[in-house]
Amino acid sequence: MPGREFLQIPGPTNVPDRVLRAMDRPMVDHRGPEFGSFVRGLLPDVARVYGTQGGRIVIFPTSGTGASEAALVNTLAPGDPVLAFDHGHFANLLTRTARNLGLRVDEVSVDWRRPIPAELVEGSLRSEAGRAMRAVLVVHNETSTGVRNDIAAIRRAMDAAGSDALLIVDTVSSLGSTEVRFDEWRVDVAFTGSQKGLMLPPGLGLLCIGARGLAASERGGSPRSFFDWRPVLRENEAGFYPYTPATLTLYGLREALNMLFEEGLPNVHARHRRLAAAVRAAARAWELDVYCLEEGACSDTLTSVVTPERLDSAEVIRIARERFALSLGVGLGKVKGKLFRIGHLGALNELEVLATIGGVEMSLAECGLPIRLGSGAAAAEKALLAREAVTA
Amino acid sequence: MPGREFLQIPGPTNVPDRVLRAMDRPMVDHRGPEFGSFVRGLLPDVARVYGTQGGRIVIFPTSGTGASEAALVNTLAPGDPVLAFDHGHFANLLTRTARNLGLRVDEVSVDWRRPIPAELVEGSLRSEAGRAMRAVLVVHNETSTGVRNDIAAIRRAMDAAGSDALLIVDTVSSLGSTEVRFDEWRVDVAFTGSQKGLMLPPGLGLLCIGARGLAASERGGSPRSFFDWRPVLRENEAGFYPYTPATLTLYGLREALNMLFEEGLPNVHARHRRLAAAVRAAARAWELDVYCLEEGACSDTLTSVVTPERLDSAEVIRIARERFALSLGVGLGKVKGKLFRIGHLGALNELEVLATIGGVEMSLAECGLPIRLGSGAAAAEKALLAREAVTA
């Protein structure tokens, strides 16, 4: 297909040319002095994106799933009770990972279309079983639904319940695009993958570890080897790794962080809010439901759009891909076929969003929906210009 | 600025990633055997794009302007009378080049908003001065206006006038995107640059030379050295060059030709027609004039949109660039300030065109024009879907 394809799944996101070029370089000696100082300069800048002063950063050559395993095996032991939520496909995967590793997960069902209610967290932790919980596992921004949880509120709920459980947060589709305040929210361990807001190819799992997370790993955790972060932290002091790190992707990370800081993290976050508002405006113009029912909890990084009963969302996705070289996200888990997901995170701007909206509305029309062509674009443009005005 | 910029000037065009990567390679020995066979395989494929069986291809490391000089100095001598047309900025440049090189140019004024009338060509050549003409210089697709000339009609006019002048055609912004039928139209010399429909960075001038053009160069021409195509043709027999060729760009050319042939030249041309129709539909929806007044002569590779009297087109361009990272073409020569040009040639698809239209309409709105947001997108989408239906 001629021209640039539009990859608007909610990750992997589009890797900027600058980042690709930074990775297209001769191999280096990962035990040489240059590499050591490079790594020592890199880690604090990742911490800055996490919004932490004291948190420790550990980067594994793995996926986001691998990073979630690292978060669990370092801090929890087989048999430990943990609280989790049936709140989306990726929340479910976190539960499954925890169970695979021998944790006893109490998985509480909640409405997938709204954020996890803080009072439910508090209630769960106040119960007899709840008081024993060693950790609460939450997804910050659920990539399967586009619902963002209020981590600060969940932390307050934990406090209110008097829980000393660890707060372990999946920031896979938030970090780098939506603000994460690791310190302020008193997160104990957060994790992400490289291929979302950090604008990198997949291949890195990045964790941020607070003092309590660290303490837990030093006194316990599960049997572990590759994902043990203790030797990593030890060798990172000098900028090295106990295994061969994914050097090229780390060089890409350096460039991606440079780009985030050049734009300014607050501007990055504001841009994502602006683009997300435009996408939701388009969905409303098409008279289709956004899956997330609370405007304030709608994700800034992806939007799930519900298709009418008679239309399998996979058909919209197929036409968008085949006719317009536009990749959209499928419905995962129990929402399979019912919604499609528009990713709007990472390296992205206004015109790319308009192209995406144009592609979606032509695809919807081709599926036979009574879409007024141009309506999504009109609504999105209005939203973008209004936001511009506000910002200026 | 985050995300991908939209370079929608009428050239240089967006170089596809595949082409950029093909040029990102270690240097080669341009006198070694591999390079020789590479070049020998390359030249016939350029001829295919020109629509010629017998035409000879010569590639210089130069710009399109340099290629025009090569066309002139090889076939014409100082003092030779040639017929040219004041039909746009690039037609004017061709006249200027010819005059710089000592040719006597009869530059006939024509309406910039319509194609050159064939009867005017015939009339000019029938006059006494006209009968002496050694060449007719025409721009196939005038990049400053978006008006396409009918080369077949001009050739017929030359025949009707009994002229044996050479037909020298600037195909800079047509070749590779709009069909050029070198043999059928009996063009004698055509030239282009690499940075338009061939989807390459600037740096190559490519000529196609017919039998009469070749004969003219063998028996005459101007004093010349670098642009003398005779030694090039001679050394090209074995795949070599009398100077150091721009090797990397030639590797890029190989990949660009591969892409054109994979898509199929007729499909490439149809795509450009489809995208051009969408852009013009958007202009109509904005109630702005397309500069070209004859629908059948409107360029498939760029569209000049006239701004209302009160609005300097440079202001639209400035806002598009600064606010939306969208580059548009300025008005050149006598239409400076009066129009902006949307390039839609080379590696380009539907969604990129929609993004461009969205950017233009937001920019027009920001300039205070009473544009209905989304109107251009709506019109363009309709045009695209209708065309799709026709094609399918």
Add this chain to the structure above:
Amino acid sequence: MPGREFLQIPGPTNVPDRVLRAMDRPMVDHRGPEFGSFVRGLLPDVARVYGTQGGRIVIFPTSGTGASEAALVNTLAPGDPVLAFDHGHFANLLTRTARNLGLRVDEVSVDWRRPIPAELVEGSLRSEAGRAMRAVLVVHNETSTGVRNDIAAIRRAMDAAGSDALLIVDTVSSLGSTEVRFDEWRVDVAFTGSQKGLMLPPGLGLLCIGARGLAASERGGSPRSFFDWRPVLRENEAGFYPYTPATLTLYGLREALNMLFEEGLPNVHARHRRLAAAVRAAARAWELDVYCLEEGACSDTLTSVVTPERLDSAEVIRIARERFALSLGVGLGKVKGKLFRIGHLGALNELEVLATIGGVEMSLAECGLPIRLGSGAAAAEKALLAREAVTA
């Protein structure tokens, strides 16, 4: 430093330009149909490098260390007794990984300068403890010493002892450069990383799993999640992954395999033998000991050179790096300071080896050793020309 650096550590190796360029590309949808067929075509070609018809390939986004963990947790359960050997730094790391994961490792000490004696393996397995062994863990080509073990002989020893233990082999610094005959040697699980003979950046762990390895994982293994190969094998049927794979590195793998097959695997192996012989000839010319004492067991992919008592090998390495932009491998574990390692695997040719030898001999001279300058080059050139003669 100007010019090309020489990275001659025993991995990461030099990534060819073709491979780097294949990875420098826009991100793809790893759940889209193109990616699925890409993966399905890729896996059998990895199997070909392993020398297997029936073995199954699993690729994790991880390091070689991670791959070793995958080999263990899928086939063995905590408490299982396994036989391993104190035969080098990486053999020791494998033992440590196994112990971290709760396996009961019987680590038998052997001479680091010679291959593991087959009769020792047989003897160990015939003992009472030996008869209970569930697995034998061996490093094919010990990267810390340059000693290659005879896996066929070890398998015969296991047979002779009547052991039904699994044979788990680390092929990290052999696969792709030195022949691995997975089927013929009846290996049960082999693993490697991407950054050695496969000429890729670090970031992939690649396993080959035989029928018995597979059966073990289906009926048992350790608690596991990320490194569980069962869901990978399941989703790989359609070319997909249960997590986000390291897509770009997989595209690099495709290109690296193409290069190996274009050269021909037997030629690749012969080239490594030829280059290794040249390096050892140079070491003899310098009157320095090669660490490996049995010529037939000397690694084709790296050579450890012993420095005289009075000279810390780290000093040679420092001078090579600082003065000549040449990276060599340090001594690891108990041979720290006693030897330096020259990597000669992956994308490498005769002249690069001569450059390396020149750099080493100048560095040795600068360290004050009574090296005759040019002696290493002379010996290496003789070896290379002799080999050429034999091959031709």
Add this chain to the structure above:
Amino acid sequence: MPGREFLQIPGPTNVPDRVLRAMDRPMVDHRGPEFGSFVRGLLPDVARVYGTQGGRIVIFPTSGTGASEAALVNTLAPGDPVLAFDHGHFANLLTRTARNLGLRVDEVSVDWRRPIPAELVEGSLRSEAGRAMRAVLVVHNETSTGVRNDIAAIRRAMDAAGSDALLIVDTVSSLGSTEVRFDEWRVDVAFTGSQKGLMLPPGLGLLCIGARGLAASERGGSPRSFFDWRPVLRENEAGFYPYTPATLTLYGLREALNMLFEEGLPNVHARHRRLAAAVRAAARAWELDVYCLEEGACSDTLTSVVTPERLDSAEVIRIARERFALSLGVGLGKVKGKLFRIGHLGALNELEVLATIGGVEMSLAECGLPIRLGSGAAAAEKALLAREAVTA
């Protein structure tokens, strides 16, 4: 062929990865404000390499040959008498270009194996014909022989003869590697191509124009268009060009200049002297003649090695290429078959030179010459270590 090829022709030289990556980027609008300031920053840095304060830089998208044409047509008119020298293949080409353009060239024969004697220049200019000379054309570093002319001495000879001819100097294979002192030597016009000491792909011709060269172009010169530097100088004031410049190569130039300045120009020059000395030492060790007979005039950027009568130098070159992936330069013009040329300019270091020497000596041995293997490497290493000692 596996591994890195060694391109040791005297240009195009190896383009550093940093430079290749700087050119591997999306196209830009060459009429946009960013590009304007980019160009304005670039030109003074080229001047710095030329060793000029007041000289003006003009860059054409062309080859070095094209740049030589620009030097001539801007300053001289058809019929103008100029002095040139039959001193090598590229000197001959310069004469041919001048004649093609209608200049009356007095081509004085000199010994190709020694620099042009200053007294010969003075004598020629003192003759009656000589007093009319409008320009003296000299090649600084003759790429076909490896003989370097003393431009300062030639300028003094011109002064002594009272000539007011322009001094036009070909610095194609010197600039960027060997010091050029444009101001101190009072050169009037110097020119080069991008593909030598500037470490770029071919495609740019770069001129440096002094006050007298500029004056000549303003009051005269030949009929010209593309190569007219006046409009370029005019538009360059704002950072623009009258034609589409070779934008990507200009970005490469920016990075190449950064690299030269990071290393420091005096260090760059010293490095080339050091490497050249090593290559000549190797030739002596092989008991082969260096073509240049005066040690002080031997080029720092290439060395021509004479093969014995019975051995066609093309055979050495063929074997080097086919067996060892090493590209050497052929003998050009009257020395065809008699010598091969080793390029040692641009991005190059000690170990790459040793690799080259190793490849040459193995090729010579394979041609049946009684070369002592390792002798060249020994001599080169001694030379390199001695120089290191001197420098330190």
